[in-house]
Amino acid sequence: MVLYYEPQAERARLLDALLGEQAHAAQDLAELAGLVTADPDTLLVVLGAGVGLADAVAFAAQHRLTRPSLGVVLLREHVDVAVLAEAIRSGIREVITASDADGIQAACSRSLEVSRQLAVGGTPTTAPSAREGRVVTVFAGKGGCGKSTVATNLAVALADGGASRVCLVDLDLTFGDVAIMLQLVPKRSLADAVPMAGRLDDTAVRSLVTPYAPGLDTLLAPPGPAEGERVGRELVSEILKIVKRMYDYVVVDTPPFFSDQVLAALDLSQWYILLATPDIPSLKNLRLTLDMFDLLEYPESQRIIVLNRSDSQVGLTQADIDRVVRAPIAGRVPSTRDVPVSINRGVPLMVDSPNNPVSRYIREVRTRIVGAAGGTGDAPVTHRRRPFSLRRGR
């Protein structure tokens, strides 16, 4: 059964027409909760735009553990990132603009599908969104900023000796460095997913990973650039959606440009670590990256801007840097020869020198990410509105 509640009469009539005969209206939230309790087959509740956000959030939060198979779809006059973040944290599955009839119907179908799967598979203890891993993409608009260094060390830090399951994905499909930085000999790479495109599942993905350490697996870049070209955006999305179900955290290393594959990863990310070094071309590219992120509506609160090699004496003052970047820099990582030494040895600094300042900073980033996954919230990744031209292509 589908239930809905909308306190305003006119809106309730529209909703009634939209949801059809299968849906039943509740007169208030108390009645709604009673109906849900009385009928264990209720799989979907639609809360109209007239329901206060606090009430909707409280309703969803109350049911997310007791009735994980119950989907809550919330309608709003306007959907913005703040509303989305609060809603998704509480367990609301989707937030849709009240005037978007097609969007509401599609969201209801999606939610019912999820609910039916949950009901068939037995009642899990948490809602599906709570079980999904967090995707952290490390990006810089310029090569040599330290992306692979940060990605590998962050993956080690997040795995925490096996306490968490982490997959490090090398999306630098042309010049991937993860294998060499971890001294791994890839038997399989992302290119081996190509023949399985559209049919991938957990078992297939498991066959592609190269394990590195307890809790830490890798999905490596292909050995040659030509093979990398065959790993398209759709395939990257497909792989990442599966990987985030299988692991607690997915760390994505990237090439220094907005490729289709990078956009696929960014679309699925909860966190974006954006790197620059203190030189004008790198800072300029960071600013351009941030402009692109604004356009793509990747939430500011989930961007962690890091100035790597921040102590390099290159004639730029803090004011110069701030003037170019125009965004808060979350952290500064000093330059240390230990980094190239560790890379040349093929052993991440986090493994060998956990007290090095670079390792220490990366652990701070880890704490922020793990803390948010524990409940203070990282942003949702669905419902981003964007110009069509940016949905595909560069």
Ligand SMILES: Nc1ncnc2c1ncn2[C@@H]1O[C@H](COP(=O)(O)OP(=O)(O)O)[C@@H](O)[C@H]1O
């Ligand atoms: N904090 C640092 N101190 C010293 N060298 C660094 C630091 N971070 C990165 N490097 C060096 O910069 C080079 C590029 O780093 P890398 O992680 O490969 O960048 P990217 O993946 O962005 O191209 C490497 O040789 C690495 O040793």
Ligand SMILES: [Mg+2]
């Ligand atoms: Mg790299």
